[in-house]
Amino acid sequence: MSDKAKQGAIEEIFVSALKKVQYPGFEMDLITMELIEEARLVDGKAVIKMRPIAAPPDVREKLENEIASALSGLPGVKELELNMPQPAPAKDPNQPPTPTPIEGVTAVVPVASGKGGVGKSTVAANLALGLAKLGLKVGLLDLDLYGPSVPIMLGVKDAEPTSSGDKLAPIVAHGIKTVSIGYLMDNEKALIWRGPLIMKAVRQLLHQVDWAPLDVLVLDLPPGTGDVQISMAQEVPITGAVVVTTPQDVALVDAVKGVDMFKAVNAHVFGIVENMSYFICDECQKRHEIFGNGSVKPLCEKLGVDYLGDLPLDTAVRELSDKGTPVVLGDTPAGEAYLELARKIKAKL
Numbered sequence: 234m235s236d237k238a239k240q241g242a243i244e245e246i247f248v249s250a251l252k253k254v255q256y257p258g259f260e261m262d263l264i265t266m267e268l269i270e271e272a273r274l275v276d277g278k279a280v281i282k283m284r285p286i287a288a289p290p291d292v293r294e295k296l297e298n299e300i301a302s303a304l305s306g307l308p309g310v311k312e313l314e315l316n317m318p319q320p321a322p323a324k325d326p327n328q329p330p331t332p333t334p335i336e337g338v339t340a341v342v343p344v345a346s347g348k349g350g351v352g353k354s355t356v357a358a359n360l361a362l363g364l365a366k367l368g369l370k371v372g373l374l375d376l377d378l379y380g381p382s383v384p385i386m387l388g389v390k391d392a393e394p395t396s397s398g399d400k401l402a403p404i405v406a407h408g409i410k411t412v413s414i415g416y417l418m419d420n421e422k423a424l425i426w427r428g429p430l431i432m433k434a435v436r437q438l439l440h441q442v443d444w445a446p447l448d449v450l451v452l453d454l455p456p457g458t459g460d461v462q463i464s465m466a467q468e469v470p471i472t473g474a475v476v477v478t479t480p481q482d483v484a485l486v487d488a489v490k491g492v493d494m495f496k497a498v499n500a501h502v503f504g505i506v507e508n509m510s511y512f513i514c515d516e517c518q519k520r521h522e523i524f525g526n527g528s529v530k531p532l533c534e535k536l537g538v539d540y541l542g543d544l545p546l547d548t549a550v551r552e553l554s555d556k557g558t559p560v561v562l563g564d565t566p567a568g569e570a571y572l573e574l575a576r577k578i579k580a581k582l
């Protein structure tokens with residue numbers, strides 16, 4: 234075997250070993266995330282060079298240990314030389330492996346949830362419209378690859394974005410600018426999109442849309458901790474994230490994962506909001522805590538993030554979203570609860 238062929242075979246072994254190492258907080262391995270720039274064996278030393286990552290020290294240490302244990306014991310490996318650089322501010326906007334601010338956009342607020350169906354898109358849309366009601370210039374980017382629902386909630390399902398110079402012109406609905414990943418693809422294809430394609434789409438939607446000027450861009454993320462989340466964290470500095478949960482224990486476990494994910498990429502978390510938390514009976518006007526209550530606040534304390542309040546379970550919330558006029562636009566107790574969330578976020582911006 235020639236030296237070149239040998240090196241190639243070793244690289245393949247390294248790649249399959251590193252494919253087993255997941256980035257802490259994410260359901261993705263280092264190879265799929267394209268974080269490994271170089272993997273070579275030089276005189277018994279495994280030389281691994283990574284792309285810059287914005288990770289706090291405990292995450293770096295965890296990664297170092299996991300890479301070391303994945304490579305130890307491989308044929309010919311006696312020691313490890315690991316290069317894990319810190320990101321430097323990017324200068325070229327076409328080359329942003331490190332987070333680059335969006336031109337003319339002051340703040341970026343992702344809305345995330347560990348699990349699907351907790352009302353994350355509902356919170357994202359009502360938060361964006363609530364912030365606009367409070368006088369801010371707002372954009373809402375729907376990155377929910379597996380079920381883009383923002384166009385329906387804003388009543389612009391059939392609108393098509395046009396181009397504006399070399400950028401995409403967002404659609405304007407209820408006074409906010411919006412673009413959905415759904416406009417770039419049809420729903421069936423979403424499920425076969427893989428890492429690099431998703432990264433490209435996320436980059437385009439953040440940096441090649443005519444967002445400016447905006448005070449805040451709200452992002453509706455897919456549930457969980459996958460490709461879209463890591464792409465977002467690599468592409469844009471996050472001002473503060475909002476994690477949505479419902480009060481059930483199963484959802485809370487996932488909320489912790491959501492918060493951990495942002496911490497793993499050094500992003501600030503504004504706090505956790507509790508959706509579908511209580512129900513006001515039409516007949517007796519009493520507040521019913523259907524799923525139990527009181528578990529989210531202590532969880533926030535434990536995680537060191539703010540409790541952003543609770544939102545009612547109310548049929549009008551769903552009906553109005555389906556009609557394209559989210560509840561916050563009106564003047565009802567449920568609308569007021571979402572507006573109160575917007576006030577809290579505005580105060581943090």
Ligand SMILES: Nc1ncnc2c1ncn2[C@@H]1O[C@H](COP(=O)(O)OP(=O)(O)OP(=O)(O)O)[C@@H](O)[C@H]1O
Nearest residue numbers: 349350351352353354355380509545546547550551
């Ligand atoms: N507070 C609420 N009261 C009543 N219905 C709600 C409330 N919040 C959300 N819903 C409804 O619950 C369903 C799920 O909400 P939504 O699509 O916002 O969840 P999600 O977490 O974004 O889900 P996914 O991203 O998995 O599709 C929708 O039909 C929505 O209208």
